[in-house]
Amino acid sequence: MMLTATILLEQVVNGWKWRQILHDVKPVRTLRLTGALLAGYGANVLVPLGISPLVRSWLIARMENLKTGTVLTTTIIARFIDGVVFALFAGLVAMAGKVPQVSGNLELGLAVAGAINFLLFSGLLWALFRFRTLLAQDGPLICRIFDWMAKWFRANGAQMRGSLCDGVVWPKARKHRLNVLLGAIAAKLISASHYVWAGLAVGIVLAPFDYLFLMVFAGFSLVLTRFIRVPGGFVIGSAFAFNLLGVPEEQALLMILFNWMISIIVVVGGGLIVLWQSSIDIRSRQQEIVFDGP
Secondary structure: OOHHHHHHHHHHHHHHHHHHHHHOOOOHHHHHHHHHHHHHHHHHHHHOOOHHHHHHHHHHHHOOOOHHHHHHHHHHHHHHHHHHHHHHHHHHHHHHHHOOOOOHHHHHHHHHHHHHHHHHHHHHHHHHHHHHHHHOOOOHHHHHHHHHHHOOOOHHHHHHHHHHHHHHOOOOOOHHHHHHHHHHHHHHHHHOOHHHHHHHHHOOOOOOOHHHHHHHHHHHHHHHHHHHOOOOOHHHHHHHHHHHHOOOOHHHHHHHHHHHHHHHHHHHHHHHHHHHHHHOOHHHHHHHHHHHHO
């Protein structure tokens, strides 16, 4: 029961964080944004092409009379913020010295990976805001290439660039800026707590930093396996991390399966319900979602 609640709470917090970023464009209710997040996961089941960000942006744009590109850019900003915060957690775990001792220097590996992650996502955030005005111009080569590619999708490149630039926003109010960071941190802590409740179901209790280590290690495994096109990266990383922590194989497998199954039921199932209630057929509107002009 608690695992189900925390999985859903994580999505609500992510929706609330998205609301803070989107606020200066247009205030949108947290539950509506949470529903769009879930719908994106549900859409990935129907059309497994990684269109989740497009679907959630398209839904909010249609419901709130906004441009799809503008909303999409705010989701990108949220993702970059998550990357920076995740990197900070990786550094915290490495510096705390709570990493299992194995052959090789795992602490150094996590620290280096966290530093690379931090530089990458903070650099992407900087570039997004630094070159916002450049993308809005017609002259630069990159803009001409963008317009040329947009024609392939029967879209107006200049309008698409304009809508994307409109979404490059950072909250003006200090309260909303702080809430973005607090939301990202809270979502990661809630995510780390999933294995707390899964573990209690099978009689496993770990040290607090062990749960952070699980989140960080499994997160890096997910990123790595996506690069090499291996499915189930989070599950593989979790299994390896549990082994490092000395958790018996049977209990570790039960914790992983319990967490995975509840996540599928709550997140994907909830997303499909949102899509159904919205009376949207993703298969029939796939082209509109991808090629929809701003």
